[in-house]
Amino acid sequence: GLAGNTFFWSGRPRAERRDAGVAFAIRNDIVGRLPCLPQGINDRLMSLHLPLRDDKFAGIIGAHASPMTSSGAVKNKFYEALHALLATVPKVDELIVLGDLNARVGTDHAVWQGVLGPHGLGGCNDNGLLLLQTCAEHSLLLSxxxxxxxxxxxAT
Known part of the structure; x- marks a missing residue:
């Protein structure tokens, strides 16, 4: 169930809400150990600094990318904000980006070595290319x- 969790949400006012918003649900015993509360960047990005064992930390970014039907400018704005966030995230031992990225990254793992594994899916769409480029630039892999x-x- 949801009892015993605290929800942190970043989004638009109710009157403007349609297809965006991002949140973390964090167990209350973990909330008490966070060095700072999760930060809402905008209605599509949040970040969290999560303590691990042995004085290690994980940086977690919750992301809800613009849908494929969005204009190129809207998609680019999301990825510009994600780039800026990735560039400024504090040094951590583990960096995890999770969420709904509305992307199909294809299967060309030879071109995207170290980013895309051998079990990609379908053809690559615009969001997929933006995601692959972002991962390559920031040394991330699509696990x-x-x-x-x-x-x-x-895929969902």
Missing amino acids: NTFFRLQTREK
Whole structure:
């Protein structure tokens, strides 16, 4: 259930809400150990500095990318904000970007070596290319493409 969790949300006022908003649900015992509360960047990005064992930290970015039907300018604005966030995230031991990135990254793992694994899905769309470029620039990998998963577990 949801009891025992605290929700942190970043989005638009109710009257403007349509297809955006991002949140973290964090167990209350973990909330008490956070060095600072999760930061809402905009209605599509949040960041969290999570303490791990042995004085290590994970930086977690919650992301909800613009849908494929959005204009190129809207998609680019999201990725510009993500780039800025990735460039300014404090030094951490682990960096995780999670959420709904509305992207199909394709299967060309030879071109995107170290970013895209051998188990990508379908053709690459505009959001997929933006995601691949962002991952390459910030030394991130698309972890679910490195494991053999059923198609329904790779895409929603």
